[in-house]
Amino acid sequence: MTPSDAPAPLTQTGQPGRRPVTSRAQISAVAIDLFTANGFEETSVDDVADAAGIARRTLFRYYPSKNAIAWGDFDGHLDAMRALLTDIPPTEPIAEALRRALISFNRVPPAELAGHRRRMTLLLGVPALQAHSMLMYAEWRQVVAEFCAQRLGLSDDDHLPQTIAWMCLGTALAAYDQWLADPATDLETLIITGSRTLAEGVSALS
């Protein structure tokens, strides 16, 4: 969740060599415009390259695939999530820590909210992107699993941390689905509600 665009591949001033003509962020923005307006499948990579003012071949040097364009800079946000979790004091119970991290991670400035919504509509709505997102989520889950493992004195790839990471992902994505389906809802409220189920479990329901 919460991908977006950041600086990324910008050559330092003072370095030799030709300057990049554009940026990953700009390409992603242009592409999302096209995808939203004309549909993802209906928009070819050439269309995006043309709109971005670069050659097709160049586009594939900024992004490894058409799917990846829609995500923009995700690695940057992964680092943010990692920082968020490590900054939480060890006194905080693990369920509360995850709840707070989920909320902070998915908070977006009001100015970016509309754009964020458009992007997430694509990522969670277009089948090809739903599928591709699985690969992004895997990295995100790993970050959560590392935190849980550390807290529980286990290894990253142990069963329990991985299970919790999956559940956190589910909590976030279920909230996003609701939020996208109904613009009147508040994403943060949904995440808080979901975190309750995450913390208290399914047996607390019946």
Added chain:
Amino acid sequence: MTPSDAPAPLTQTGQPGRRPVTSRAQISAVAIDLFTANGFEETSVDDVADAAGIARRTLFRYYPSKNAIAWGDFDGHLDAMRALLTDIPPTEPIAEALRRALISFNRVPPAELAGHRRRMTLLLGVPALQAHSMLMYAEWRQVVAEFCAQRLGLSDDDHLPQTIAWMCLGTALAAYDQWLADPATDLETLIITGSRTLAEGVSALS
């Protein structure tokens, strides 16, 4: 989880027209052999078609994509999951119902265990298949969500049923990952362990 091969597109005897020369199940079996032996990316669709003794064009009439071949007949198993859930008596608490369904759904006859393992190794290990699987999981989640919604007197697409469905999926997949990583583990035991976290929540851990 737990895909496999079933009859699927077999023309009824007594019908006019040419008989199918093979079956979805057979194609999937042949393909998994190739994928496992030579790698998924390294194996072309033509390779699979040749090994199955049919034309490339014909292969795409059995399966809509290369990715789908690895899954075999999933819809059949979806129906099984649906039946499993509806057969559980309403007196059973929801957490217990989900636990039992997860266990039954993922139980495989010992004779098929080795093949199942090979298939799941591909599905959960190859990036392209991990991604594609997301689309299968979506249908599976929907089945679980429908059950939860009915139990809780809510709509299929309400927040809570969808959240629970996501968590169930996570429980199953985390168990599978562990099982594949270490052949000595028992899948059912892992699912039972995961179901505990699902039922009791994360706050029960610290």
Added chain:
DNA sequence: ACTATAATGGCACTCGGTGCAGAAAAACAC
């Protein structure tokens, strides 16, 4: 033998993605 039906198979085409080699821009040295 003739007809209707359903599956197979070949061909050409689109599109996503890659390897390669050369052109273009920028910094620096002289």
Added chain:
DNA sequence: GTGTTTTTCTGCACCGAGTGCCATTATAGT
């Protein structure tokens, strides 16, 4: 300014997945 080095951009040829179209082949029934 000329030349060198570094980095990016671009065009081209190529591969593999997936599709539309149409002819071909096999089966059942008359």
